[in-house]
Amino acid sequence: MKKILMPTDFSVPAENAAHYALQLAKVLKADVILCNAYRVPAEAPMAAQVAWPLVDSSQIAQEVSGNLDNMVRELSAGACTTEAGEYCPELTYESAKGSVCEVVSALVKKRKIDLVVMGMAGAGSVTQLVLGSNTREMIDKADFPLLLVPYEAAFKKIRKIVFVTDLDEDELEAVTELTHFAASLNAQIVIVHITSRAVKLEGKLHKEMEEFFQSICSRVDYPAIKYEYVWNIDVDNGLDWLAEQKDVDIIAMAHHAHNLLYKLFIGSHTHKLSRHTKIPLLVFPFAH
Template sequence: MKRILVPTDFSEHAEDALKAAAQIAKKNGAEIFLLHLLELPNQMNDAVTNGSSIPEVMLFIKKANEKLQKIKEQPHLQGITISTTVQFEKAFDGILSFNKKNKIDLIVMGSHGSSGIEEILIGSNTEKVVRLSDIPVLVIKKDLDTFNIKNIVFASDFSKEIKKPFLKMIEFAKIFDANLILVMICTPNSFKTTSMGEKTMKNFIADFEVNNYSMHIYNDSNIEKGILNFTNMVGADLIGLCTHGRTGLSHFFNGSISEDLVNHTIKPVITFKI
């Protein structure tokens, strides 16, 4: 994960994401790509396409570049290679197209935290990126003075389709030398005996070289509450999930993780595409 994209609208939430990305970059010797997307009115888009020079457009570009330059000069970004781009494109489309052109390894995005996180899951740009991005997406919920990840909960059904994205989870955990806390959530609708769950998890992890990990079975009334309650119980710093790409946050046990999980946690969440 040497190339990190941080989309910014110059909000506090975007700044929180940039702070986390900076700490990852310093630990991993990574480069940060700071991207601001301009969505212009249709008439301005037509003029830009025709090569016309519109004062308003030029002013937007100038102001955006000035803000990006000011961001680059912040003390906590010193020593990090940072590239800045102002791009004319809708936010969601622009982020995904930028990834492909620049071979990005990780996207770090901000969100509104527990009170407004439903925007991630109901048609927002962040939700679309989480759902459709082929690369890992780290969503930061609040300002973290120190993005020091020591314990990561990775919740899954540990099926075969999870193996490929799990390699990315291992790669991310190694950046921080973090402990992976693997958990299978059992509910009345997706019941597994402890022996069945343990066997599934042991067979899954046997295919990987992982040293710092533990395996757990946790029972709760539903998957979302189980992940949230288990994460709080073990005091983890980050939640890792896999995304399916069709229904938003990944399906577990033939279902989908509902907005409840993200609505009620202020923990950062990293997602990996199946």
């Protein structure tokens, strides 16, 4: 991994995510690019019905560049030590007019980004993950790995990554990508299936799990990987339980319509994981 993209709106959650991204970049020996997507008020929906002050794109771009420049200086101050062998990430920035998803997607292709890191706010915030239209759009449309960092998450050594699976063969590409990420961190991967049914040794579910895990073994050569199931009342409660585990450093999932992550965001209890977890959520796109 060589490049991490960090979208920011200069909010406190975004600032926290930027610090997390910078510390992660040091471990991965990657560089960090901050970015901001802006819109000109007069071009926004409903703009014709509002009296906006006279401001053009160049003025906004100049202001955004100044804010990004200040952010780079603040993040760089004391970010690297003189310890032998410590990687000091290069920290740069870009800005462009458009939606967050449009700007980020374009930069991922243009700069060959390996990982996008975004912040999400804490409980009670109107910008929390389930209410954040930018974040939801990014999850739905992203064809790149996306790491969502909760407002209360502080970077620590990543030792254990839990991948929550629906036992879908289309998730195998995501697991493969995850092993590359985990190997760079020397982290353990635990493949978890959450079920409300008892897993009988000779039952259908046990067979499905065994077949899925065998598919992973035949495709992935990673020694620090194991498999578990979480037997809980339902998926929501299982995710809540998982989010409370103090030894889990990242929860990972693959996403497309109708799978576990889709249900998590549209169901009646979809706010639970994003509201309560302090654990970053790593989202992979499904293979197409």
